[in-house]
Amino acid sequence: MxxxxxxxxxxxxxxxxxxxxxxxxxxxxxxxxxxxxxxxxxxxxxxxxxxxxxxxxxxxxxxxxxxxxxxxxxxxxxxxxxxxxxxxxxxxxxxxxxxxxxxxxxxxxxxxxxxxxxxxxxxxxxxxxxxxxxxxxxxxxxxxxxxxxxxxxxxxxxxxxxxxxxxxxxxxxxLGQRDLISGLAEVIKYGIIHDRDFFAFCEKNRTLLLEKDEHVLSDAVLRSCAIKADIVARDEREHSVRAFLNFGHTIGHALENLGGYERIRHGEAVFLGMLAEARLSTQLGLLSQTEYQRIERLLRQIPLQAVIEGIEPDRVMEVMRHDKKVQAGRLRYVLPISIGEMHIIEEPDPGLVREAVLHVLNDGWVCR
Ligand SMILES: NC(=O)c1ccc[n+]([C@@H]2O[C@H](COP(=O)([O-])OP(=O)(O)OC[C@H]3O[C@@H](n4cnc5c(N)ncnc54)[C@H](O)[C@@H]3O)[C@@H](O)[C@H]2O)c1
Missing domain, CATH: 3.40.50.1970 (Rossmann fold)
Known part of the structure; x- marks a missing residue:
């Protein structure tokens, strides 16, 4: 072991x-x-x-x-x-x-x-x-x-x-394929928030990960645990870097809630949330188009089975106000500024947030 x-x-x-x-x-x-x-x-x-x-x-x-x-x-x-x-x-x-x-x-x-x-x-x-x-x-x-x-x-x-x-x-x-894919969301998240090389590993081994290749899965689990252990050791109570683990979760949690915790699995919600929040970062001028397209390409290659029909962007905006990440009435987003590097933004333009949510809900990339 x-x-x-x-x-x-x-x-x-x-x-x-x-x-x-x-x-x-x-x-x-x-x-x-x-x-x-x-x-x-x-x-x-x-x-x-x-x-x-x-x-x-x-x-x-x-x-x-x-x-x-x-x-x-x-x-x-x-x-x-x-x-x-x-x-x-x-x-x-x-x-x-x-x-x-x-x-x-x-x-x-x-x-x-x-x-x-x-x-x-x-x-x-x-x-x-x-x-x-x-x-x-x-x-x-x-x-x-x-x-x-x-x-x-x-x-x-x-x-x-x-x-x-x-x-x-x-x-x-x-483990069923849908739950495997849910877990892959968090694996890919580590690459985006902390480790460019690990993101490249996910890009290269995407098919093997989806096929549950045990060597590749073992590397992915060990590397992910090492990143999480390092972040938790530096910031156990989420006063600083641990918040980076929330990438994709502000929008993701709202989607999961509106799906009644059944139609959208936690990891699927994180997938959708990461895509929306990466797009928001680009719209805010923080993340380059090239980096965004790389993130989007990998996420789109994973066949999600979440059911997102009927979820209204305005309801997503409303549910986000109850998120734990609201501090002193201000909603915080953890956004990538490049692959492997994150930044925390408070109260970005709600119009841009809504547009990013709408983009994910409307673009039909989810396999139903
Ligand atoms: N505490 C944290 O830091 C933290 C971090 C991320 C997510 N979470 C929480 O984790 C939850 C999601 O976890 P999850 O995706 O593991 O969901 P889950 O625990 O509901 O498991 C998904 C499904 O897989 C089944 N299952 C589990 N292991 C199996 C196996 N080996 N073989 C066959 N079936 C198996 C379960 O019975 C369940 O039906 C959410 O509630 C989320 O909020 C917590």
Whole structure:
């Protein structure tokens, strides 16, 4: 297995392990690494249908106690009701401060289980075992946990760093193409916000990434995790560079919300948001046409399945006002000024924002 580290002050640093076919080693690893011997694994129905029981032998061998809670799959699960049910189950199981949570699933399970761990008894440890590409390259690293409110995404949450991230690339074999593509949005995002060479890697290996080539995916996951770990180590609480990770998310979150969190997956919304925000950057004179066309070319080559019909640009503008990125009443956008370099802009001309949104909603590039 390969490993890297998220370096944080105090005792909050943690390792990220990346391997292929390593789920059945988790018990032994936790025995060595964690102080606790009692775990609650939270997963969703779809992940459970593929991997039910996969941890049991290694937990039994390591003499670790394991309870499992299965929640419904999908973004709709990341809500206050499911969170409340989890608290009830934790109490019924007799979970105490010396227990830990394992988030085994995509970003939805990671955010929900992480938030449950962050708040139960004012915080118990948790471990991320991400099973989607999006969760492996982004959601499982950095300690952002939370749930949605019907009016705003991720608005209820806490920073709570995992004790360990355990990535098994083999689980991506069962991941559907639509969710693979969702994860590719965040992979390509790292190239645009931080690493020109990595963007070129994505351009060169686009087809292999879409075909789930394991060597290329392994390089992409390791490089993405390294970039995220570096950014989080420099700015854990998003006072500066961590905000760059929000590229594509201001418009993206509004689209995701208006799609009812079903018609448009999170990563798909980030794709659309990145395209709109890159265009906005060009219209503002920050990003050259050549750089914009390079970004647009790569994004357009990825076959999205999001359903965007019926979404009105004015509603997108309205929903964005509730975004977490509003500060002192002013909406902030993270925009590329070249591939690998970002800039934060406050309250750009709403006419240009609306035009960029309209461009993405109208141009029919999304495969339906
Ligand atoms: N905390 C963060 O820093 C952060 C960062 C990015 C995104 N997020 C959050 O992540 C969420 C999106 O995550 P996601 O795209 O992973 O969605 P998801 O968790 O809903 O997973 C997508 C689908 O894939 C299924 N699935 C998961 N792993 C599978 C596997 N190995 N094989 C087959 N099916 C599998 C799930 O059951 C689900 O149906 C959003 O809520 C977003 O806000 C959080």
């Amino acid at each position: 390969q490993s890297l580290k998220v370096n944080l002050p105090g005792n909050r640093s943690y390792p990220i392990y990346v391997g292929t076919g390593c789920l059945d080693k988790l018990g032994e690893m936790l025995r060595l690494y964690m102080k606790t011997s009692k775990f609650i694994l939270i997963t969703d129905e779809q992940v459970a249908s593929h991997y039910s029981g996969v941890f049991l032998p290694s937990f039994e061998k390591a003499k670790l106690h394991l309870d499992t809670i299965v929640v419904p799959a999908g973004e709709q699960t990341k809500n206050i009701e499911t969170y409340h049910d989890l608290m009830t189950r934790f109490l019924e199981l007799g979970a105490a401060r010396d227990w830990a949570v394992i988030a085994f699933g995509g970003g939805v399970v990671g955010d929900l289980a992480g938030f449950a761990a962050a708040t139960y008894m004012r915080g118990i440890p948790f471990v991320q075992v991400p099973t989607t590409l999006l969760a492996q390259v982004d959601a499982s690293v950095g300690g952002k946990t939370g749930i949605n409110h019907p009016r705003a995404k991720n608005i209820i949450g806490a920073f709570h760093q995992p004790a360990l991230v355990w990535i098994d690339l083999a689980v991506l074999r069962t």
